Amino acid sequence: MENYPLPARTLVADMAQKAAANPARAIAYQGAPGANSHLAALGYAPDCVPLPCFSFEDAIDAVRGGQADRAIIPIENSLHGRVADMHFLLPESGLHIVDEYFLRIRHCLMAPGDMPVTSAISHVQALGQCRHYLRERGIRPIAYADTAGAAALVAENRIPGEGAIAPYLAAELYGLRLIAENIEDSDDNMTRFVVLSRDPHTPDAGIGPVMTTFLFEVKNIPAALYKAMGGFATNGVNMTKLESYQRGASFAATEFYCDIEGMPGDPAVDRALAELEFHSKSVRILGSYRQARPRT
16 A cells, blocks of 8 residues: 555555454455445445455455455446456455445545646546546546545645545545535446455345356357357346456467356256356356346
8 A cells, every 4th residue: 555645545554453353344445545446345334344455456365364354346337348357356366256236436526725626636537537527627637546546645735726536435534625526427337346255155035136157168169159158048047248358378268257147056047057068168156146236
């Protein structure tokens, strides 16, 4: 956390101390205090002890090492697609997906004083999502590594006319004046998070619709993917996501990330997975968990 401005480092030290005192309630997340992932942790488990981590790997290691019971990690965004590297980090982590959470992304303009804001610091994606608001008001965008860290930097520097675009929680944590809320150009910005744990969890019966996430690599033969997917269609299993990605230096071995409705133990799902395994080199289930948002 040495790369964060001083106000953020001070909060990180305090939050890490609280998490160390109660790791069973700690939820690790990537980002500075006040980040959207911080909001996601509090929204998912209001009584949790949020543990900020500098990188996704640090958040995963906090769970593996017992410093936190769970981690909450963004996996995809409605505007920008999947979060980079998560398809590689999840299988390597050894952790299990036990839940999901959706967070509506809302951007706020904040500053330390009463002077008009002439420049705004934030992550490049946040700046892009607020470009109409900024242009209409003649506010100059300045890119920074992350949104909450930008708020901490503005609070530390206290330069007249310099503001930040960050979640509303950052203004509260760093003592900034909240100038405007919901300044994003699009109102359909949603991020999906997955909750990771050391131990797998089987959803309780009657909990409602259930999702299962898994990875697979098909055999490198003609129509392998078509044949592997056939079992889901013939057994009526709804597939809500299928993404391909390359691992390593080979362009021949394509792997796939997949979400389906249902879970192992359901006869239709078991038949579909059995057919998938027959046509695949490997299949790895990352977890089954309750569906937090209907797929329509």
